[in-house]
Amino acid sequence: MIRFVLTRLGLLVPTFLGITLLAFVLIRLVPGDPIETLAGERGLDPALHEKLRQEYGFDKPWLTQYAIYIGRVLHGDLGRSLITHEPVLSEFRSLFPATVELALCAIAFALPIGLGAGMLAAVRRNSIFDQGVMGVSLAGYSMPIFWWGLLLILLFSVELDLTPVSGRISVMYFIEPVTGFLLIDTLLSDQEGAFLSAVGHLILPSIVLGTVPLAVVARMTRSAMLEVLGEDYIRTARAKGLPSWRVIGLHALRNALIPVVTVIGLQISVLFTGAILTETIFSWPGVGKWLIESINRRDYPVLQGGTLLIGTTVMTVNLVVDLLYGLINPRIRYAK
Amino acid sequence: MPSPSAASSQPPHPLREFWQYFSVNRGAVAGLTVLAVVLVAALLADVISPHSPYATDSTVALTPPFWQHGGSLAFPLGTDAIGRDILSRLIHGARLSLTIGVSVVALSTVVGVVLGLAAGFARGAVDIAVMRAMDVLLTMPSLLLAIVIVAVLGPGLMNAMLAVAVVVLPHYVRVTRAAVLGELAKDYVTASRVSGAGTLRLMFKDVLPNCTAPLIVQASLGVSTAILDAAALGFLGLGAQPPSPEWGTMLADAREFVLRAWWVVTFPGLMILITVLACNLLGDGLRDALDPKLKV
Numbered sequence: 001m002i003r004f005v006l007t008r009l010g011l012l013v014p015t016f017l018g019i020t021l022l023a024f025v026l027i028r029l030v031p032g033d034p035i036e037t038l039a040g041e042r043g044l045d046p047a048l049h050e051k052l053r054q055e056y057g058f059d060k061p062w063l064t065q066y067a068i069y070i071g072r073v074l075h076g077d078l079g080r081s082l083i084t085h086e087p088v089l090s091e092f093r094s095l096f097p098a099t100v101e102l103a104l105c106a107i108a109f110a111l112p113i114g115l116g117a118g119m120l121a122a123v124r125r126n127s128i129f130d131q132g133v134m135g136v137s138l139a140g141y142s143m144p145i146f147w148w149g150l151l152l153i154l155l156f157s158v159e160l161d162l163t164p165v166s167g168r169i170s171v172m173y174f175i176e177p178v179t180g181f182l183l184i185d186t187l188l189s190d191q192e193g194a195f196l197s198a199v200g201h202l203i204l205p206s207i208v209l210g211t212v213p214l215a216v217v218a219r220m221t222r223s224a225m226l227e228v229l230g231e232d233y234i235r236t237a238r239a240k241g242l243p244s245w246r247v248i249g250l251h252a253l254r255n256a257l258i259p260v261v262t263v264i265g266l267q268i269s270v271l272f273t274g275a276i277l278t279e280t281i282f283s284w285p286g287v288g289k290w291l292i293e294s295i296n297r298r299d300y301p302v303l304q305g306g307t308l309l310i311g312t313t314v315m316t317v318n319l320v321v322d323l324l325y326g327l328i329n330p331r332i333r334y335a336k
Numbered sequence: 337m338p339s340p341s342a343a344s345s346q347p348p349h350p351l352r353e354f355w356q357y358f359s360v361n362r363g364a365v366a367g368l369t370v371l372a373v374v375l376v377a378a379l380l381a382d383v384i385s386p387h388s389p390y391a392t393d394s395t396v397a398l399t400p401p402f403w404q405h406g407g408s409l410a411f412p413l414g415t416d417a418i419g420r421d422i423l424s425r426l427i428h429g430a431r432l433s434l435t436i437g438v439s440v441v442a443l444s445t446v447v448g449v450v451l452g453l454a455a456g457f458a459r460g461a462v463d464i465a466v467m468r469a470m471d472v473l474l475t476m477p478s479l480l481l482a483i484v485i486v487a488v489l490g491p492g493l494m495n496a497m498l499a500v501a502v503v504v505l506p507h508y509v510r511v512t513r514a515a516v517l518g519e520l521a522k523d524y525v526t527a528s529r530v531s532g533a534g535t536l537r538l539m540f541k542d543v544l545p546n547c548t549a550p551l552i553v554q555a556s557l558g559v560s561t562a563i564l565d566a567a568a569l570g571f572l573g574l575g576a577q578p579p580s581p582e583w584g585t586m587l588a589d590a591r592e593f594v595l596r597a598w599w600v601v602t603f604p605g606l607m608i609l610i611t612v613l614a615c616n617l618l619g620d621g622l623r624d625a626l627d628p629k630l631k632v
Contacts, residue, residue: 018468018475029489144605146587150594151601269475276572295574
């Protein structure tokens with residue numbers, strides 16, 4: 001197992017270097033003078049220009065510049081936002097919990113429904129229920145979620161007036177950030193109604209963000225389950241006279257979950273993509289909206305630092321999923 | 337087990353055989369039909385659309401669809417905030433979306449095949465370099481990467497298409513490389529090599545034709561991804577720019593009217609959903625017919 005962990009950790013290094021290289025090259029590809037791009041001003045004072053040139057190392061060869069950049073990144077220095085003048089890292093930290101909270105709620109919505117629907121569809125193969133699940137999940141998989149979000153707002157917020165249109169919590173409440181997760185912070189703050197307000201604001205965004213993962217999990221669970229249900233040991237379990245729910249819920253599900261876990265792991269990247277769109281639609285103050293705004297404001301340090309941080313986060317989560325995968329499936333661990 | 341009579345009769349033409357497998361799948365046939373309709377609409381956009389997609393008329397702004405009170409058959413699906421006919425814009429948008437889907441897939445297939453062939457044939461350092469680079473691209477959330485590329489190149493339809501092509505590239509490289517590695521182990525490659533075929537000939541004349549099935553499947557499913565991603569970029573204001581009738585861009589324009597005019601928001605997204613769904617159905621059908629191994 002230790003060998004397995006070390007190999008996976010070793011594979012991170014080139015990927016991380018690749019991500020830093022991407023972020024490094026990106027800022028230099030922006031048309032115009034890179035120093036003016038990074039400083040956010042045109043027509044800088046020549047003295048200041050020269051000072052910045054040396055500070056960022058633009059007078060040195062590319063490889064040295066890249067080394068300087070890596071050094072700064074490893075020290076947690078990702079530059080400052082041109083607009084707020086806050087360090088990029090601390091802005092990211094204050095916004096990241098909002099995105100994580102949304103993503104977790106989306107998973108909490110998608111996973112149980114997806115697993116349940118997928119399992120039932122597999123057990124009742126070719127039934128109307130099965131065809132319905134497959135049809136709906138294909139539609140979910142093809143869904144432009146930015147439109148889906150607008151439709152849900154149209155129905156639930158405008159027509160039925162059930163849910164709020166945007167934000168994380170009603171403006172009536174001021175919650176001191178403790179964990180950054182509003183569901184926890186509102187409970188800690190003891191303000192009446194704050195928790196429910198936070199929940200209400202989470203419902204639509206979670207559904208929107210959870211739609212594609214839900215479709216993928218349902219499809220994946222169904223096909224994994226179908227495969228497992230055809231195996232000999234399932235027939236043996238049935239022949240032993242075990243009740244059907246035990247065969248399906250325990251014997252089959254455990255093995256069927258293996259590919260599903262991998263797919264859920266891969267969904268992290270999809271979740272970030274979705275978060276950018278969902279946060280934009282619902283004015284959700286997370287990192288996705290932050291990045292889109294950074295583009296509109298030409299705040300390149302934020303774009304560069306945010307890209308790097310999100311890339312690193314996805315990479316780390318992928319690693320964790322990989323390790324978990326090894327844990328639940330010994331066949332992977334001992335392969336090779 | 338082949339019966340004697342089957343063995344003596346002619347094998348069916350490959351296309352006929354393909355259609356036999358494909359037509360069993362009702363979803364795939366439905367997808368093909370929908371796409372054919374969208375394609376015809378796109379080709380005949382100038383003939384069949386009742387108005388110009390750019391013609392504005394403030395006197396009819398935000399007219400509802402014809403079946404609602406205040407709607408008229410002159411604007412069957414209503415008009416947007418500056419009085420443009422939504423149906424005409426949707427029809428012209430089909431042209432853009434299909435062009436986007438096809439060009440993105442063509443670009444990433446060509447580049448992906450070349451890189452995948454190079455990685456598969458060269459192995460060693462080239463292989464590692466190409467595949468690691470693809471891993472990095474795959475690690476980045478696709479839309480984020482596309483956004484970053486557009487942010488650097490500047491917003492616009494061409495740049496958005498280029499960005500999406502880069503983002504989906506790793507899938508084509510991986511599929512090609514995997515297929516190439518599978519083929520290289522086969523005897524016909526050795527035979528060809530022994531009889532003196534050069535590497536380029538081996539690559540493009542011998543190995544590549546045998547790798548087409550997974551590539552066709554990947555490409556057909558890739559059209560839907562390309563359309564969806566380009567529309568998302570349009571929605572974020574980074575793709576096609578107004579007044580272009582691109583569906584995602586239309587949605588971005590319509591966002592502020594979500595409270596007043598449901599039709600402005602509903603129809604462009606519905607077109608995206610229908611087209612993408614049709615592409616996915618078609619792709620699934622092609623996969624089942626061409627390459628049953630890939631069936632998930």
